[in-house]
Amino acid sequence: MSDEKNYYLGTHDAEIRRLGLQHRVWRPHVLDAWRRAGIAVGSTVIDAGAGPGYASLDLAEIVEEDGKVIALERSDRFMKALSIAAMARGLANIETHGLDLVEDS
Numbered sequence: 001m002s003d004e005k006n007y008y009l010g011t012h013d014a015e016i017r018r019l020g021l022q023h024r025v026w027r028p029h030v031l032d033a034w035r036r037a038g039i040a041v042g043s044t045v046i047d048a049g050a051g052p053g054y055a056s057l058d059l060a061e062i063v064e065e066d067g068k069v070i071a072l073e074r075s076d077r078f079m080k081a082l083s084i085a086a087m088a089r090g091l092a093n094i095e096t097h098g099l100d101l102v103e104d105s
Helices: 013-036 054-063 076-088
Strands: 044-048 068-073 094-098
Touching (some): 076 094
Parallel strands (some): 068 094
């Protein structure tokens, strides 16, 4: 897919950590929004522009093994970070697809 130069803030480790901090700050509000939207066990959810996958991981835990998360991301580095984190957490219900939503649509 694309490399770091196509991302304004990059895809390097420091950016992945920054996105993780951002996710932790907003996580309670996002979890509440997803609950109000009806995302629950068994749901299928698309995470468009998944980045390193922090939201995808939370969604995968919410929908459990009966559900599925389809993570769309153009950065190979971010997709790799998501795959590693999903394996570490034992989440097998995330499909990653290398897709640039602007160029590939």
